[in-house]
Amino acid sequence: MFFYLFLIFLSLPLTSHSLNQDGLFLQRVKLGLSDPTNALSSWNDRDDTPCKWYGVTCDQSTHRVNSVDLSNSELAGPFPYFLCRLPFLKSINLANNLINSSLTADIATCQNVEVLDLSDNLLVGSVPESLSELRNLKSLSLTSNNFSGDIPRKFGQFQKLELMSLAGNLFTGSIPRELGNISTLQNLQLGYNPFAPSQLPSELGNLSNLAVLWLSNSNLVGPIPESFGKLSRLSNLDLTLNRLSGSIPSSLTWLKSIEQIELYNNSLSGELPRGFLNLTMLRRFDVSTNQLTGTIPTQLTQLELESLNLFENRLEGTLPESIAKSPNLYELKLFNNKLTGELPSQLGLNSPLKRLDVSYNGFSGKIPEKLCAKGELEDMILIYNSFSGKIPESLGKCNSLGRVRLKSNRFTGVVPEEFWGLPRVYLFELEENSFSGKVSNRIASAYNLSVLKISKNQFSGNLPMEIGFLGKLIEFSASNNLFTGSIPASLVNLSTLNTLVLDDNELSGGIPAGIQGWKSLNDLSLSNNKLSGSIPDEIGSLQVLNYLDLSGNYFSGKIPVQLDDLKLNLLNLSNNMLSGALPPLYAKEIYRSSFLGNPGLCGDLEDLCPQEGDSKKQSYLWILRSIFVLAGLVFVVGVVWFYFKYQNFKKAKKVVTISKWRSFHKIGFSEFEILDCLKEDSVIGSGGSGRVYKVVLSNGDTVAVKKLSGESKKEDASRNSDKDEFEAEVETLGKIRHKNIVRLWCCCNTGDSKLLVYEYMPNGSLGDLLHSSKGGLLEWPTRYKIALDAAEGLSYLHHDCVPPIVHRDVKSNNILLDAEFGARVADFGVAKVVQGVNKRTESMSVIAGSCGYIAPEYAYTLRVNEKSDIYSFGVVILELVTGRLPIDPEFGEKDLVKWVCTTLDQNGIDHVIDPKLDSSYKDEISKVLEVGLRCTSSLPIGRPSMRRVVKMLQEAGMANKPKANKSDGKLSPYYNEEVSDQASLV
Template identity: 50%
Template sequence: MTPLLLLRLLCLLSLAATAAALPADFTTILAAKSALSDPASALVVWDPRLSRSPCRWPHLLCSDRSPAVASLLLSNLSLAGTFPSPLCSLESLAHLDLSYNSLTGPLPPCLAALPSLTHLDLAGNEFSGQVPGSYGAGFPSLATLSLAGNVLSGAFPGFLFDVTTLEELLLAYNPFAPSALPENVSGLTSLRVLWLSGCGLVGEIPPSIGSLGSLVNLDLSTNNLTGEIPSSIRRLENVVQIELYSNRLTGSVPEGLGALKRLQFLDASMNRLSGEIPADLFHAPSLESLHLYQNDLSGRMPATLGQAPALVDLRLFTNRLVGELPPEFGKKCPLQFLDLSDNRISGRIPAALCSAGKLEQLLILNNELFGPIPPELGQCRTLTRVRLPNNRLSGPVPPDMWGLPHLYLLELVGNKLSGTLDPIIAMAKNLSQLLISDNGFTGALPAQIGALPALFELSAANNMFSGPLPASLAEVSTLGRLDLRNNSLSGEVPRGVRRWQKLTQLDLANNRLTGTIPPGLGELPVLNSLDMSNNELIGDVPVQLENLKLSLLNLSNNRLTGALPPLLSGSMYRDSFVGNPALWRDTCPSGRRARTGRRGLVGSVTSILAVAGVVLLLVVAWFCYTSYRRQHSGHAAEPRGGGRDGSSRPRWLLTSFHKVEFDEDDIMSCLDEDNVVGMGAAGKVYKAVLGGGGEDAVVAVKKLWGDEGKAAESTGKDSFDAEVATLGRIRHKNIVKLWCCIRSGDCRLLVYEYVSNGSLGDLLHGGKSGLLDWPARHRIMVDAAEGLAYLHHDCAPPIVHRDVKSNNILLDAELGAKVADFGVARIIGNGPAAVTAIAGSCGYIAPEYSYTLRVTQKSDVYSFGVVMLELVTGKKPIGEELGDKDLVRWVHGGIERDGLDSVLDPGLAGASKDDMVTVLHVALLCTSSLPINRPSMKTVVKLLVEAAPPSPESMPKAAEQRPLDV
């Protein structure tokens, strides 16, 4: 026996002897440790060689009476594998917490026999199968049972209501088969928490629920419960929270809830409730939050609303409520959030709404309010979001309201407001969206509007503004949308518009603007819509506009002169320049030779000489290039460290994430303008055909703009770093593969797999939508949803894409979808991530993101919902055919006016209509205005798979993916 082998044997014998000397419970947990996968090495310290006092080991607590294990606290440690069965022999174990790990397999029946177990938490794992029947007959001491957030199936385990010792029962978000609650649940007299959200519950809420006198938290939300809310619920004298939202409940809100002295939160939104809101409800002395939105409630607003003593959050939007708000509403309560939108509420806005000095969000859009905005709201410095569009408000806006320091969004569209935009707006340093179109505002736009550091959208169309555009407006580098059409603005467009690098829409139509079109507009990388029609603009159409990729260009009815740039002379822009009689299309230069006379001959000679010079330069350049390649062939690694001859050849750094058969020279030789296949805010994309053959014979190369980093967020990472950090370690079939990255000074390249069918947006809206039948569109949705679900749920910590759109979903030869372009992606931890600027594209940005600058996974869900609407309707997210609405609002309006069928793509809505309607409902859920109402991407995948067309080839094959630890 060798000395080394002998040493190892001695170590093993020593360890075995040490373990054998431990009390039995600690030998048991070492056995349990060996049965678990511990990639984070969280349990490496469970080692008798490191500490001979196992009661000091982390994640466990010992019994006071003996050296036995009383508590195992193993939550959120990235543990994997199946449940470690040795734990079932710990007879002193009272508290077992294995929540939020990656444990799989069935639930262990043996746990039910543990005599001392009072707290069992297995939530947030991947346990599957049915809940063991032994759980209903065992557990002599169990007070808390949490199995939430697993993949448990079978019938809802109603037998758990037989465990009479339970104080907390948490089974939420498991895919149980549709099941009813037991008729009699009154045996759980000690039950304090009942959390059954998303459990597949059907049928009615049993009246016996009112017998649970100890209940503090009742949550039956997100099920398919029907019938009325039982009146016995008013007997829950200790209840603090009642959550019944997102069911199919009917009938009225029970009376008598005002007598519940501890009730703080009541949410019965997104049901089918009708009738009036009980007047006594606002007598509940502790009621802080009342959500009854998206029901069919009617009648007048109760006068008792003005007496509510503790109300903080009231959301009653999308009902049929009428009447006036009590004038004293807000005087006696610390109101922070009020949303009464989409009702028929009339009268004046109560002046007392901000009496407590805490009001943050005021939303009463689409009602019948009249009169002035109360001056008191101008003093409400806590306001962050004000939405009062489409009412009948009149008079001037309180001057101080323009300058509220925390205001993100001010939306007053579609009223009868008048007066001027006050220069005090310079104080609104957080203002992101100023939406005041369709009113009667007058006067000049103040120069102070250029001092707003966060302004993303200025929409002031259809007013009576006059005077010149303030030059300071060109200083607003955050501007994404500018709509000033249908005013009386005069003077020239400000110089320096090239600073608008985030601008997607510019509409200055129907004003009195003079001067020339700024050539700098052609340098705006993401400008999508440009309308300067019906003005008095003069001069040429700048050739720089050829750089833009526009869905809308309208320069008609001006005084433009000269020849149109060649790329703007085609039929695509036939109607973009009408009403400019001195402007001509230079499609056939020879047709003007008779007019040009001798100048034409001189021009021809000059052109011939110029062409000859260009040819000569190309020949010389080609000779130099081929000589260079011959001299340096066979030295692929040298460019990264410089040439052997000490020349000034660039020093490249290539970092690969997969095995590649090419080098930086192969890539650089393909960066020719003829190979450009796309251009965006971050840079150009080239198609590079390489000579190596195989899978990587064709790649896509993104070359970032040299000064791109100057616009990066304050996190210090530009889009190159973000994309490399995100994509470099991701392995998923529905996310585009990053082969490598190359950098040299300011030149930065990202080399991806080439996806042959381009983007979904180009295929869907570029005249080839006929290639996308419904099964293909559905398959694309599922593929993209699986890619996003991987980012949100399988990456640790999660990744938010932040720019989900159809142009960032690429299609391969079989029309399989891959999510691409991670230049603005963010890794997030617990809760939302704060950003300093809005990322995303017009029409796809979640409403809360644009005014809170807080990003979560639900922001991506909203954007993906818009993509789904594109595929269902065939429409773009914004466009002329939608009028002044985005796609989400257009769909809602169409459904309300003409029904669901009216918004379906008419080219597909035949035999596929029912399947399309099912997916439309999922898309509407994803684009809910409230993030909390949107499903997770994991749920979206499940819903889409369930909505698959009947043809078997349309069913995607789910690939197993390993979680990513970023």
């Protein structure tokens, strides 16, 4: 037995030494990492060398390890410094893992490493300046981590570095000018970092070997340096989503190797520089959403461009004919300028044009015949110009078309038959022109059609039954035409139909049978036709119907009592031949105008319809009325006397008389029950406009009642509006249906005061809860949910309401919380409907909003739009992240926004995040903080849309680490398609 054990003992050192030294170091690496997927299972000590291990590559002659690639292996733990002991190691790739903690100065021991890729991990802290001591390093990628602090100035000492990618981190400070000393640098990517506002270092113009410069979304201000013209090898220049100002330097036309220039979403101004003819390699040029003026240089259009985006500037003049000669042009976007003249007649003939958008200009003339000559045109967007003539027959063969938008031009003539049946088109918009003729039955071939809008033309004839075969149709608008005949019975088969607008035509017959198939219908407008027959009872089954307008027809018979089953924002049955009783829900004064002009509808509403009779009958009625009036007066006097006696005895509240009561949903209580519950002990809040009461109803439900006090004549005269706060809130909330907007049950006017009855929010307002002693109850997941809920509510107001609504007083106290801490946007007393296409801002005589939430542009203008709401919401995000008030004496003269930016710059993110929050959520909190900082950009143009804010918040909550797209050196890794296509949205 002893002999056997002795043999085992002798074998141990032999086994341990069978693996060479490189393998032993890698074994230590394995011990320091968590490997949940067993990616390193092949790393065992039974081999002589590690050359066959997963992710390990050796030199074929020396059998020594020269590369370790463990990317995408789900490994976790700190950086394994034992890798640096491998004497011949040249490449380390640990990208897309869970490597955490911080890098230390020990990284300098990897002296022979040429490639170091630690992108897409969870590394934090500052980047050690000792990295610059790696004299052989050629590629350094730290993209998409959580590094913070400054980029070390010593990085300018790299001797062989060709790639430096530090994008998608939390670096503050400014871009070191010392980076201009790295003469070997070919690719510099620093985009998407919250740098302090700073200028582009002119020294970067010394990087003579630079091919890619990506500094998108880096808080850059000031001009583009003239020295960039010296970057003779530069192929991709991306400075998008910054605040750069001044003119585009003419020196950029010296960049003979440039293939892509991306400058969109800045504040650049002046004219486009001449000399583009030098840029023979240019393929993509995007300077959209700036403040550029002047004309489009002819030299620019003579290049072999693939994409030209100049939208949202102030460009004037005509489009040079030479643009049609660009052989590779696939994208031309010029919308929102002041361009005039005709489109080049040969446009599309020489290039595979896919996307054309020249909306919101002054273009005229005809659509070019050869626009789809290559058969690849997908988007043809010409809205809001002065184009005229007919649609070319050739476009009827353009089967690649997906979006056709010709709204608001001067087109005439008959639409080509084949054009109606394009198989891939999903948006077909011909509104506000002078088209004539019939809608072809060829439309059945357009089986992908979702939106068909042909209103305000001169179309005539019958509506083809083939429209009912379009199973994906969501909206059909054909109002203000000359259509005759009946409504096609096939339309009831469209189960996805949301909007059907056929008003102001010559349609006859009745509403087709089977309308219960319209399960998604929200808007039904058939007014001002010659429709007749009865209104079908099945209309009560359209549960999502909000707008019903059947006015100006010949409908007869009774109004279906099933209308009581609907929750309508608008009902108009006026000017028909209806008779009988009104449905109980609508037999109220507020709906009087919905029934006028129906002689047989008298109901309980006085003077709803005129009554005729002889003078004797009228006299008899007058006497009878007089008796009733006198009896009423006696009754009133008796009631008043009893009332005052009762008041003296009970010492109760003053009498109020209901003069106006209006409900927006089905309710199970009356105005009198509400009034009886407005007691001092039920007050749950108060403000400048009145008090808020908690009212528990007899049926057990709880509501919140906002009581607005009456205004003095002086205050009333000071208003610069036709409607007071009460009417504004009623008008706004009464027509909104969204899960993240507080629900207005009803309202009433009591003479001395006005009441708004809302759903009750048990957890009160976000501001009260967050900044009270109960703020600790709001853990990060709850705060994140509140931010996302509120963002979705505001996004609905900005993007889904027609017309859009600007809240104008977004703050934490106007975000209410239900029992599950779901958020609702509330208090629309100063909300404003944004009317019209070109009325993007609303002028105000006084500042609306609350201190600390008001956007900085109020300092120089009182014109507001949705960007003001976005700034205010950004402040709310900062409140959720920091736990601090928007205005605090501790900030001195700063507000919360400036305090956050200053603190990030000086002390880092740890001093910004609310200490009550769990540090395990730091990554997600950091991403949400980025969203808040973007929303509070000092320039409105730098703030994302609320739709984009919702998307960014969703992305922030999907994972604890950001995932960056990879750049190919040609297109921007973070290219924002929403920005490039904002005027093309349906």
